[in-house]
């Protein structure tokens with residue numbers, strides 16, 4: 001399994017001279033495994049360049065331009081890229097979106113309303129490609145091609161899920177938006193199930209501890225809590241994700257150094273911060 005980050009920010013896309021190294025697009029991650037259609041985690045503004053990358057892959061390989069999507073929730077920063085996916089213009093294109101229904105209206109109802117006048121000039125139906133949307137039961141475990149997918153609700157502002165992906169002996173947990181508890185250390189059983197022993201955990205690390213003190217009910221985590229989850233669940237590598245749009249490259253360097261020091265002091269796993277454009281091989285498969 002290989003992942004490439006096309007969007008690593010939370011809340012809102014950002015662009016500034018001191019936000020170049022980590023990137024300014026919101027959540028969108030490409031997961032690739034030989035012999036499987038591309039799998040996309042979230043449809044943030046990173047989906048636009050991600051779609052351009054896939055167009056090149058499909059043109060080279062001659063594969064049908066079919067992609068699967070796993071959506072964590074419906075906040076703007078996770079869906080804003082949907083109408084800007086270039087392969088919507090390909091009549092052979094097919095995007096199959098899976099997202100959680102939960103106790104609120106699921107993506108089957110809400111996404112077609114979001115890509116619709118007056119918010120966008122055309123509807124999803126009017127693009128030349130085909131978009132299919134499935135509401136996922138939560139919790140559940142299902143197969144998506146060769147992937148085993150586990151979906152569990154996680155604490156956030158509004159109904160939100162995390163995913164665990166397994167294929168060919170490799171495993172990835174993706175918790176883009178996850179509210180840390182006030183005690184800063186306890187880990188919900190559902191989160192433990194998603195993360196236990198994974199090769200890579202991609203986890204919300206939006207707020208510094210000082211920011212979290214003022215925004216403890218805004219739905220996000222600190223880098224320190226991401227380290228605690230990784231340690232408790234025995235994960236092998238941790239990537240900090242969903243960076244705050246107000247944080248500069250320099251601040252993110254400091255946040256990363258702090259999380260690395262904490263993990264080292266606790267005997268936790270290696271920590272990196274997700275950066276737009278970087279690819280990572282996960283496990284052996």
Ligand SMILES: [Zn+2]
Nearest residue numbers: 010011077177
């Ligand atoms: Zn988000």
Ligand SMILES: [Zn+2]
Nearest residue numbers: 073075156177
């Ligand atoms: Zn959110």
